[in-house]
Amino acid sequence: MSPESFWEKETSRLEAFSDGVFAIAITVLVLELTVPTVDPSVSLGQGLLDEWPSFFALGTSFMTILIMWMNHHNMFSYIRRTDRRLMLFNGLLLLFVVLTPFTTSLVARHLSDVDARTAAAVYSGNFLLVAIVWNGLWRYCSRGHRLLGSEVTGDQVTAITRQYYVAPLAYGAALVVSAFSGLASVAVILIVAGFYAVTASLGK
Amino acid sequence: MSPESFWEKETSRLEAFSDGVFAIAITVLVLELTVPTVDPSVSLGQGLLDEWPSFFALGTSFMTILIMWMNHHNMFSYIRRTDRRLMLFNGLLLLFVVLTPFTTSLVARHLSDVDARTAAAVYSGNFLLVAIVWNGLWRYCSRGHRLLGSEVTGDQVTAITRQYYVAPLAYGAALVVSAFSGLASVAVILIVAGFYAVTASLGK
Amino acid sequence: MSPESFWEKETSRLEAFSDGVFAIAITVLVLELTVPTVDPSVSLGQGLLDEWPSFFALGTSFMTILIMWMNHHNMFSYIRRTDRRLMLFNGLLLLFVVLTPFTTSLVARHLSDVDARTAAAVYSGNFLLVAIVWNGLWRYCSRGHRLLGSEVTGDQVTAITRQYYVAPLAYGAALVVSAFSGLASVAVILIVAGFYAVTASLGK
Amino acid sequence: MSPESFWEKETSRLEAFSDGVFAIAITVLVLELTVPTVDPSVSLGQGLLDEWPSFFALGTSFMTILIMWMNHHNMFSYIRRTDRRLMLFNGLLLLFVVLTPFTTSLVARHLSDVDARTAAAVYSGNFLLVAIVWNGLWRYCSRGHRLLGSEVTGDQVTAITRQYYVAPLAYGAALVVSAFSGLASVAVILIVAGFYAVTASLGK
Numbered sequence: 106m107s108p109e110s111f112w113e114k115e116t117s118r119l120e121a122f123s124d125g126v127f128a129i130a131i132t133v134l135v136l137e138l139t140v141p142t143v144d145p146s147v148s149l150g151q152g153l154l155d156e157w158p159s160f161f162a163l164g165t166s167f168m169t170i171l172i173m174w175m176n177h178h179n180m181f182s183y184i185r186r187t188d189r190r191l192m193l194f195n196g197l198l199l200l201f202v203v204l205t206p207f208t209t210s211l212v213a214r215h216l217s218d219v220d221a222r223t224a225a226a227v228y229s230g231n232f233l234l235v236a237i238v239w240n241g242l243w244r245y246c247s248r249g250h251r252l253l254g255s256e257v258t259g260d261q262v263t264a265i266t267r268q269y270y271v272a273p274l275a276y277g278a279a280l281v282v283s284a285f286s287g288l289a290s291v292a293v294i295l296i297v298a299g300f301y302a303v304t305a306s307l308g309k
Numbered sequence: 310m311s312p313e314s315f316w317e318k319e320t321s322r323l324e325a326f327s328d329g330v331f332a333i334a335i336t337v338l339v340l341e342l343t344v345p346t347v348d349p350s351v352s353l354g355q356g357l358l359d360e361w362p363s364f365f366a367l368g369t370s371f372m373t374i375l376i377m378w379m380n381h382h383n384m385f386s387y388i389r390r391t392d393r394r395l396m397l398f399n400g401l402l403l404l405f406v407v408l409t410p411f412t413t414s415l416v417a418r419h420l421s422d423v424d425a426r427t428a429a430a431v432y433s434g435n436f437l438l439v440a441i442v443w444n445g446l447w448r449y450c451s452r453g454h455r456l457l458g459s460e461v462t463g464d465q466v467t468a469i470t471r472q473y474y475v476a477p478l479a480y481g482a483a484l485v486v487s488a489f490s491g492l493a494s495v496a497v498i499l500i501v502a503g504f505y506a507v508t509a510s511l512g513k
Numbered sequence: 514m515s516p517e518s519f520w521e522k523e524t525s526r527l528e529a530f531s532d533g534v535f536a537i538a539i540t541v542l543v544l545e546l547t548v549p550t551v552d553p554s555v556s557l558g559q560g561l562l563d564e565w566p567s568f569f570a571l572g573t574s575f576m577t578i579l580i581m582w583m584n585h586h587n588m589f590s591y592i593r594r595t596d597r598r599l600m601l602f603n604g605l606l607l608l609f610v611v612l613t614p615f616t617t618s619l620v621a622r623h624l625s626d627v628d629a630r631t632a633a634a635v636y637s638g639n640f641l642l643v644a645i646v647w648n649g650l651w652r653y654c655s656r657g658h659r660l661l662g663s664e665v666t667g668d669q670v671t672a673i674t675r676q677y678y679v680a681p682l683a684y685g686a687a688l689v690v691s692a693f694s695g696l697a698s699v700a701v702i703l704i705v706a707g708f709y710a711v712t713a714s715l716g717k
Numbered sequence: 718m719s720p721e722s723f724w725e726k727e728t729s730r731l732e733a734f735s736d737g738v739f740a741i742a743i744t745v746l747v748l749e750l751t752v753p754t755v756d757p758s759v760s761l762g763q764g765l766l767d768e769w770p771s772f773f774a775l776g777t778s779f780m781t782i783l784i785m786w787m788n789h790h791n792m793f794s795y796i797r798r799t800d801r802r803l804m805l806f807n808g809l810l811l812l813f814v815v816l817t818p819f820t821t822s823l824v825a826r827h828l829s830d831v832d833a834r835t836a837a838a839v840y841s842g843n844f845l846l847v848a849i850v851w852n853g854l855w856r857y858c859s860r861g862h863r864l865l866g867s868e869v870t871g872d873q874v875t876a877i878t879r880q881y882y883v884a885p886l887a888y889g890a891a892l893v894v895s896a897f898s899g900l901a902s903v904a905v906i907l908i909v910a911g912f913y914a915v916t917a918s919l920g921k
Contacts, residue, residue, distance in 0.1 A: 125329055136410075148427065178322055
C-alpha cells in the first residue's frame with residue numbers, strides 16, 4: 106500500500122466515524138419528543154400543538170446539524186490527510202455535536218417558562234462552541250497547506266476561511282439575543298440554517 | 310483524483326449518512342416497546358398481548374422504513390452525482406424518516422382510545438410527507454438528466470417517475486381513511502408495504 | 514461502471530446497512546441497565562449485585578448478536594450479488610435482531626419472578642425466528658448457486674447449509690427448556706454462544 | 718477477487734462495525750444528561766451547575782472513548798488480516814466499550830454521595846477491563862507477526878507493545894485511588910486522557 110492510499114484510508118475512517126456521530130445525534134433528537142398521554146379534557150391534537158416548542162427546537166437542531174454535516178463533508182473534500190491533532194480537533198467538534206440533543210431538550214422544555222433565556226443561552230452557546238472549534242480545525246489544516254490536497258489553491262483556502270467566519274458571528278449574535286428573548290434566539294439559529302440552505306441552493 | 314471519482318465519493322458519503330439515519334431510525338423503534346411490569350392479576354403473556362398496538366405499529370413502521378431504504382438504495386443506483394440542493398432534499402427526507410419513531414409511538418399508545426384517528430392522521434401524514442419530498446427529490450435529479458448517470462435511459466426515468474406516484478396516493482388514502490378509523494388507516498400502510506414486498510419479490 | 518461492480522456496490526451497501534443495525538442493536542442493550550438509586554439501607558454494590566439478571570441477559574444477548582454479526586459477515590463473503598428478495602429476507606432477519614433489546618429487557622426484568630418462563634420463551638423464540646429466517650435466506654441465495662460467487666464450490670455450500678442447521682435446533686431446545694425453567698433457557702443460549710466462540714477459536 | 722483483497726475487505730468490515738459501536742456509545746452518553754425541571758426556588762442555571770458530576774463524567778468518558786477509537790484506528794493500520802479469534806477479541810473489547818454509558822451514568826449519579834467510591838471502582842474497573850482485553854488482542858495479532866502487514870518492523874511492534882502497557886497501569890491506578898476517593902479516581906481517568914491528547918499533539 107502506497108503512503109498516499111494509507112492516508113486516504115485514514116481520512117475515510119475519520120469521515121465515517123464523524124458521519125456515524127452526526128447521523129446518531131440527528132436521529133436521537135426524536136427521543137426528546139414525548140407522546141401526550143390520554144387526558145379527557147384535552148384532545149390529542151391540542152396536546153401535540155402544546156408541544157410546539159419541542160417541534161420548533163427539533164426542527165432547528167435538525168437543520169443546523171444537517172448543514173454542519175454538509176459543511177463537514179465539503180471541508181473534507183479539501184482535507185486529504187489526517188494526523189492526531191486533526192483527530193483531536195474533530196473529536197472536540199463531535200463532543201459539542203453530541204451535546205446538541207441535550208441542549209435541544211433543554212430549550213424545548215423551557216422555551217415557554219421563566220428559564221427560556223438561560224436555556225437559549227446554553228443552546229446558542231453550544232452552537233457557538235461548535236463554530237469556534239470548527240474555525241480552529243480549519244485553520245490548523247489549512248495553515249501552510251498542512252493537510253490539504255495539493256490541487257487546492259490559495260484562493261480557495263482564503264474563500265473558505267472567510268466563509269467560516271459567518272458561523273461564530275451568527276451564533277454569537279444568537280447568544281446575545283438570548284439575553285433578551287429565548288424564542289428570538291432560537292429563531293435566529295433557525296434563520297441562519299434557512300439562509301444557508303437558500304444560498305446553497307442558489308449558489309450551485 | 311479525477312472529477313468523476315470526486316463526485317462518486319460524494320455520493321457514497323451521502324448514501325452512507327442516509328444509511329446511518331435509516332438504520333438508527335429503524336432500530337430506535339424498539340425503544341417504544343415497554344416491558345409489562347409485574348402484576349399479580351395479569352400474566353406476562355396477557356400483558357404482552359395487551360401491547361398488540363405497539364407490535365402492530367412497530368411492524369408497520371419497520372416494513373415501511375425498510376422498503377424506503379430499499380428504494381433509496383435503488384434510486385441512488387441511478388443518481389451518479391450530488392449537489393447541495395440534492396443534499397438538502399435528502400436532508401428533508403431524512404427529517405421525516407427521523408420523526409417516524411415518534412409518530413409510531415403516538416399511534417401505538419393511542420390506537421385503542423378516542424384519539425386513534427388523530428394519531429393515525431399524524432402517522433399517515435408523516436409518511437405522506439416522506440413520499441412528497443421523495444417525488445420532489447427525484448424530479449429534481451431526473452429533470453434534464455441533471456444528476457443521473459449517462460447510461461440511464463429516458464424510458465427508465467419515465468418508468469421510475471410513474472412508479473413513485475404510487476406512494477403519495479397510497480399514504481394520501483391512508484390519511485383519508487384515518488378520518489374514519491385509526492386502525493384501518495394503519496392497516497392500509499401495512500398493506501402497502503406488504504404489497505410492495507410481494508410485487509418486488511415477483512418482479513425480479 | 515460494469516454490471517459486476519454495480520452489484521458489488523449493492524452488496525456492500527446491504528452489508529453496511531446490516532452492520533449499522535447490528536451495531537446499534539448491540540449498543541442499545543446497555544440502555545436496559547438502570548442505575549440503582551440511593552437507598553440508605555442497601556449499598557450500591559449490593560444494588561448492582563441484585564441487578565444480576567440484567568447483566569446476565571445483556572452478556573447473553575451481546576455474545577449472541579456478536580456471533581450473528583460474525584456469521585453474517587462470513588455468509589456475505591460467499592454471497593456476491595443481491596436482489597430484492599434477498600433484501601427482504603435480510604430485512605426480516607434485521608427485524609428480529611432489532612427486537613432483541615426488547616426481549617432482553619423482558620427476560621432481565623422477569624428472570625427472578627413468576628413470569629420467568631414466559632419471558633424466556635419469548636426471548637428464545639425471538640432467537641429461533643432469527644435462526645429460521647437465516648436458514649431461509651441462505652437457502653434462497655444458495656439454491657442453484659443463485660446469488661453466490663462463481664468460485665464457491667458445491668462442497669462449501671453443503672458444509673455451510675449443514676452448519677446453519679445447528680442454530681434452529683439450539684434455540685428450539687432453549688424454547689423447550691423455557692417451559693421448565695427460565696434461567697436454564699437463557700443459560701442454554703449463553704452456552705450456545707460460548708460453544709460457538711470456543712469452536713471458532715479452535716477451528717481457525 | 719484475490720485472497721489479499723478478500724482479507725482486506727474483511728478488515729474493513731470489522732473496522733466499520735467497531736466504528737459504529739464506538740460512535741453510538743459516544744453519542745449515547747448524552748442520554749444520561751437530564752433536563753432540570755421547573756422549580757421556582759432554583760434557577761435553571763443553578764440546576765445545571767448542580768448537575769456538574771454528569772458533565773464531568775460525560776467529558777471524561779467522551780475523551781476516553783475518543784482516544785480509544787483513535788488508538789483502535791491506529792492499531793488497525795498495522796493489522797492487515799483478520800480471523801475469528803481476532804473478531805472475538807474485538808467483540809469482547811466492544812462489550813466493555815458498550816458498558817461505558819452505563820458506568821458513566823453510575824458515576825455521574827453517585828459522585829457526590831456515600832456510594833461515590835463504589836461507583837468510581839466500577840467505572841475505572843470497566844476501563845481497566847478494556848485495557849486488559851486491548852493488550853490481549855494486540856499480543857494475539859502481533860505474536861509471530863500473525864495478522865500484521867509484512868511491512869511492519871519488529872521495532873515498531875516492540876514500541877507499540879510497550880506503549881499499550883500504559884493503559885492498564887493507569888486504569889489500575891484509578892481503581893486503587895477509587896478506594897480512597899471517587900472524585901479523585903475519575904480525575905485520574907480524565908488526566909490520563911488529557912495527557913494522551915497533549916503528547917499525541919506534540920508527537921506528530
